[in-house]
Amino acid sequence: MGFIALLGRFVRRRGGAVGLLCWTGLWWGLGGSGWSQELPGAAPEEVPSESVVEASPQEEPPAQTDSEVRILRPDMPLEPDQVYVSGAFVEWNDQLAHVGSDETERAYLRYQNISLYADSLWTDMRELLRAEGNVRLVVGQEETFAEELLLNLKTKKGLAKGGAAYGAPWYYQGYEIYRVSESESLIENGRLSTSSLKYPHSYFRASKILVRLDQEIIAKHVVFTVGGVPLLYLPVYRRNLKKDKPATIILKLGSDSFQGTWASLILPLTRRDRIRSVLQFDYATLRGTGQAWQTTYRVRDVHLREIVFQIPQEATPEERSALRRKATEINRRLRGDFNRVHVRRLFVPFQITQEDRERARSLALEVLGKLQSGEASFEELARQYSFHESRNQGGELGYLAPGDGVLSPDLEAIALSLNYDQVSPLIERPDGFYLFRVADVLSQYGRTEKLIQMIWIAVEASAASQEQTQERVARLVEEARAGRDFLEIVQEHGAPLPRSAWLESERRAGLSEAPVELWAPKNEFTDFAQRRFLDRAQPGAVSDPFELREGLLVLQYLEEEPTPDFATLARELSDAESAERGGDIGYVGQRDVPRNVFNAAVGLRRGEVSRLIETDEAFYVVQNLGRRALQGEATFLRKDLYSYGREDTFRIGEEWDAIVRHQQDIPTPWEVKGRRIAFWSRLDYLRRAYKEPIFGRDQSTLRLFGVLTFDSNPTTPEDLTPSFRSRLTVDKTYQFIEGDTGTVQRLPELTFSWGGRPEPGVRIPPTQPTPGPDRALSGEMGDSLSPISNAGGDQLLSGREPGPSVSGSAPLLQRYLGGAAQARPPGRSGGERAPLHGGLEPFADQDPNAQPHPDS
Numbered sequence: 038m039g040f041i042a043l044l045g046r047f048v049r050r051r052g053g054a055v056g057l058l059c060w061t062g063l064w065w066g067l068g069g070s071g072w073s074q075e076l077p078g079a080a081p082e083e084v085p086s087e088s089v090v091e092a093s094p095q096e097e098p099p100a101q102t103d104s105e106v107r108i109l110r111p112d113m114p115l116e117p118d119q120v121y122v123s124g125a126f127v128e129w130n131d132q133l134a135h136v137g138s139d140e141t142e143r144a145y146l147r148y149q150n151i152s153l154y155a156d157s158l159w160t161d162m163r164e165l166l167r168a169e170g171n172v173r174l175v176v177g178q179e180e181t182f183a184e185e186l187l188l189n190l191k192t193k194k195g196l197a198k199g200g201a202a203y204g205a206p207w208y209y210q211g212y213e214i215y216r217v218s219e220s221e222s223l224i225e226n227g228r229l230s231t232s233s234l235k236y237p238h239s240y241f242r243a244s245k246i247l248v249r250l251d252q253e254i255i256a257k258h259v260v261f262t263v264g265g266v267p268l269l270y271l272p273v274y275r276r277n278l279k280k281d282k283p284a285t286i287i288l289k290l291g292s293d294s295f296q297g298t299w300a301s302l303i304l305p306l307t308r309r310d311r312i313r314s315v316l317q318f319d320y321a322t323l324r325g326t327g328q329a330w331q332t333t334y335r336v337r338d339v340h341l342r343e344i345v346f347q348i349p350q351e352a353t354p355e356e357r358s359a360l361r362r363k364a365t366e367i368n369r370r371l372r373g374d375f376n377r378v379h380v381r382r383l384f385v386p387f388q389i390t391q392e393d394r395e396r397a398r399s400l401a402l403e404v405l406g407k408l409q410s411g412e413a414s415f416e417e418l419a420r421q422y423s424f425h426e427s428r429n430q431g432g433e434l435g436y437l438a439p440g441d442g443v444l445s446p447d448l449e450a451i452a453l454s455l456n457y458d459q460v461s462p463l464i465e466r467p468d469g470f471y472l473f474r475v476a477d478v479l480s481q482y483g484r485t486e487k488l489i490q491m492i493w494i495a496v497e498a499s500a501a502s503q504e505q506t507q508e509r510v511a512r513l514v515e516e517a518r519a520g521r522d523f524l525e526i527v528q529e530h531g532a533p534l535p536r537s538a539w540l541e542s543e544r545r546a547g548l549s550e551a552p553v554e555l556w557a558p559k560n561e562f563t564d565f566a567q568r569r570f571l572d573r574a575q576p577g578a579v580s581d582p583f584e585l586r587e588g589l590l591v592l593q594y595l596e597e598e599p600t601p602d603f604a605t606l607a608r609e610l611s612d613a614e615s616a617e618r619g620g621d622i623g624y625v626g627q628r629d630v631p632r633n634v635f636n637a638a639v640g641l642r643r644g645e646v647s648r649l650i651e652t653d654e655a656f657y658v659v660q661n662l663g664r665r666a667l668q669g670e671a672t673f674l675r676k677d678l679y680s681y682g683r684e685d686t687f688r689i690g691e692e693w694d695a696i697v698r699h700q701q702d703i704p705t706p707w708e709v710k711g712r713r714i715a716f717w718s719r720l721d722y723l724r725r726a727y728k729e730p731i732f733g734r735d736q737s738t739l740r741l742f743g744v745l746t747f748d749s750n751p752t753t754p755e756d757l758t759p760s761f762r763s764r765l766t767v768d769k770t771y772q773f774i775e776g777d778t779g780t781v782q783r784l785p786e787l788t789f790s791w792g793g794r795p796e797p798g799v800r801i802p803p804t805q806p807t808p809g810p811d812r813a814l815s816g817e818m819g820d821s822l823s824p825i826s827n828a829g830g831d832q833l834l835s836g837r838e839p840g841p842s843v844s845g846s847a848p849l850l851q852r853y854l855g856g857a858a859q860a861r862p863p864g865r866s867g868g869e870r871a872p873l874h875g876g877l878e879p880f881a882d883q884d885p886n887a888q889p890h891p892d893s
Contacts, residue, residue, distance in 0.1 A: 120190070121147045122160070135159050144168070145351075148190050150177050152350070155186070164191050172200070179203065179222075181214065194218060207231060207254060207276075209246055222248045229256060239263045241274065295683060297322030310628050311336050323686045325677030333670040338624035339638045340662040342603050344371075345613035347655045364649055364656040367610060370601055371646045371658060374560045378571055379595040381554045383513070383527045384534045386588035387498030387506050394496050401470035401494040405463050408472070415460070415474045415490055424469065424495040424586070436479055436486035442544040444489075445536055448473075452489050468535060468587060469495040495586060510582045510589045517579045523593045527553050535587040559597075567592065603646065603660045612655070624665060634659060669699035678725070678732075690727035696720070712750075718743040737773035760792040 115121060125139040136144040136158050146153040146160065146168075156170025166188045168174075174181040176193065183200025194216050201210040202222060211227030223245065230240035243256035254276045261269040287303040299321040306314040314332040346364045348357060369375055404422050407413050413421075419432030427434055434443055439453060451461055452473040464471040470493070477488035498506075513530060517523050534551040536544075540561040543551050562568050570580045574594035582589040604619030615622045627635050634657050637647045641661035650657040678690040696719070703714040721740045727733045749761040766786040 115147065115149075119148070120160070121145075122158075124158075133159055133161055143171075151175070151188075151190070151193070153186075153188075160190070164189050166190055166195075172197070176216075177220075181216075181222075183214070188216070192218070202248070207248070208237075209248060211246070217247075220249060220252070224248070229254070242267075243274070296324050299324075307332075310626055319676075323683075324679050325688055327674070327676035329672070329674045331670060331672040333668075335668040336626070337639075337664075337666050337668075338626050339635065339664045340624050341622050341630070341638055342607060342620035342660040342662060343613060343615055343622055343634075344603070344607045344611045344620055344658045345615075345655050346610075346657075347612040348653075361649070361651070361656060364658065367606060368646070368649045368658045369560065371603055371606065371660070372648075373572075373597075373600045376559050376598050376600055377556045378559050378597045379554075379556050380571070381523050381527065381593040381595065382534060382551075383523070383531050383553075383591040383593075384538070384585075384588055385506060385510050385513070385530055385591075386532045386535075388502045389496055389498055390502070393498055393502075397469060397494050397496040398465075401463055401472075404492060404494065405472065408460065415472075415476075415492070419490060419492045422494065423492045425491060425493040427491060432474075432490040432492055433476070434489045434491055436477075437489050438484060438486045440547065442547055446547065452491070453487055455487075467496075469493055497586070506589060507582065510591065514579055514582065514591060517591075517593065523579065524553070532588070534590070535585065537587070538585055538590060570594070571597075620660075621662075631657070639664070663704055665702070665704060667699070667701035670696070671698075672696045678727070688728070689732040690725065692726075693722075693724040695722040713748045715746045715748075716744070717746075734774070739771040739773075741767070741769045743767045762790045764788045 122134065122136050122145065123142075124136040124144040125142040126137050128135040128137070136146070138144045138156050144155050144158045146158055146166070152175040153166070153168055154171075154173040155168035158166065158168040160166045166186075168186040168188075170184065172181075172183045172186045174183070174186060174188070174197070179202060181197050181200060181202040183197035185198045186195060186200075188195030196216070197214040199212055200214060201208060202214055202224075203209075207229060208231065209222075209224055209227055209229050211224035213225055214227075215223040215225075217223050224243075226244060227246045228240050228242055229246055230237040232238070232240070240262055241256060242260045242262055244258040245256065247255045249255075254274075256274040257272070259271040259274040260267045261271070287305070289301040289303075290299070292298045299319070302318040304316040304318075306316060312332065312334045315330070317327075317329045317331075319327040344364075344367065346360055348360060352360070366375070400422065404418050408415060408418055416431030419428050423432055425432070437443055437449070437453065439449065441449070443449070444452060448464070448466075448471060451464060452475075455461055455473060455475045457475050457478050459475055461471070461473040464473075472492040474490040475487045476490050479486045479488070509530075513526050517526055531553065539548075539551050540557055542557065542561060559568065559571055562571060564583065566583055567580075570578075570592060571594060574580070576594065576596050578594045580592040580594070582591050584590075604621070607620030608616055610616075611620055613620070622630075625635070629635075630638075631650075631652045633652065634650050637650050638659050638661055641647055641659075643661055643663055645661055647657075647659045647661075650659065672695070674692075674694040676692055677688055678692055679686045679688055698719045700717050701715070703716060705712065705714055719740075719742045721738075721742075723736065723738045725733070725736045727735060743766070745765045747761075747763045764787070766788075768786075
């Protein structure tokens, strides 16, 4: 007898959504006992041919055993042969299930690595699947969008009509997209583009497009179109989609009067994020042969810890906002914003005279008169005359109830005793005069709240009184910094802290007077100047006076609780696999993490925590544990030396060159203080051998060059510490001539430079920046080498000085071997040879959008 293994009960979600989880390996039976075991309320003998089940939120579901029930969630783990479906409603019979949608809930199905969203879908829970309306199919890393979809769940084969698909980095469109297998798609009369626009400016139109995910794209009868105009036809187009896969081979052919018929063969060996390598072979009928090998590397990595908060695929805006708030709080805790600090407070009020009080009384009576005469509304008078920060909102303090702590208890009792639209009499307090009005009354669930408006006319001290108090407090600060006990000063000169300067927790606590000494979260000190002092103060430090409306406030910083450990929080909170390692993901490069995560991490100092970083998939908080930066290259060149004739040429010898360059920042614990050690080195070897002495004298030269630099620079604009730089340079040249070894050596050179910082307010005219050690190296040895290129047909073997290439500079091999090296007269010293050419084009398979290293 057939039966269905239903592992979950039906749960109504928002909008009447229903979740269903079934075993795909079991068939749907027609017998009555199978249904009677699974459907609540159905009699054993009733076997409906078609049923609709919706769980009512008012009804308590019947008790079921653990083997029958699981809580259904879209992200729940599934067994290999399980299917999860959900939607606004689910209809099924013994052969088919129909999942529908409404305005709040779309039909959804998940099976193995398949996720499907649509307006409606039908499935037999075993193999067949059909979807209609705004279909979005995600299979692994490939996404397909269509109006209608047919799919076999087992084989992953199917058909999408009227849609488009995306497999990085290509978008392909077509009326019919056939899924040939789990990783292959076939598009008839399709369109191929790297743009996600519905109507891209440029694209490939092809009769057939075969996409093998993460492998290759093959298109037949391809027409390249720009702006709707066909420009190029190709019978077949093939593109390799494998990561870090270099081009197979590059062949260039040409002919000119100087080289004759020439051919250049370029073989890329490695093309990765950190290392690239290439081989090049040249042949010319008038210039002989040449070979070159070059490898370049560039490492710019950051050692990171991470805390990741994953965003669910179908998260609502409210859920995303809640997750952002949680991540922001954790981020602020890590950066110390929520740390508790131990402080003492001294408040010295301005001396208020009777004249000051009468001046405030006159203004308050004037405001009351305008209000009673109807000359202006309460909101207008609050904006014009009130001293409280609520004046910009027309004096509104919000909806208040007894015990909210926004007002002092005596003022709160008066304000809440008023009826709707009633205005209080003028209330006199030591700090000023108050008027209250009830703008609205809200009663709900037995709680009454009133929208209170307030006008506060403060009693302000005269300018002479304020100046006298400032001088007095300045002397007290000097005494405290000189060693006098701070509590003694508070007892002798202090006064109760005005309520306007209380912390939020003190207002909520309903205190009658704020304490002098307290522990409080740092984020409660909302005044920017006070927060800045607490962030930078050392234990025992006394602040400069902070001016309040009522007087002057002085803080003494005692201690701060330690910031939570990043690794501990990562283990507790992170959603990433790195959580078990305390969030440590090691050294990562620009392509190892999302771009904005890497860009934020590069700008951090060692041990510093980033601000919240948001991507489409998750929220990130990262900590910089260090960085490493090194780059360089190794180039080996060989070429035939030919006579300079243009018609009758003959070989006169050969030349060998080797260039090794390395540049590196050396990590130190001092980096956080702006101190940096960098190392540059370069090795050049030149060997030139002639067939006969008449053509020139054999040469063999080795040059070693190295620079070690130490920099010390201020890390903040407020730091007036002078900058300092020292440099140790070694430059040594060996010449090997006719079997004899000679040495031409410059003694190691040690230089120091020092730069002071101007006093604040001193203007210095702008000057050109001083060349760094890298510029000095370029001046001695020529610019840094770039990867090999053969753009524009310029050849390795060309013995003439070429014209500029497309980018304004000639390729390395042609420029160096064909021009500078060949143009040197015989017998010229290797140590005096022409400088190498820089600013070169990348070779054919190099990323043209790659950003230069900041230290190069």
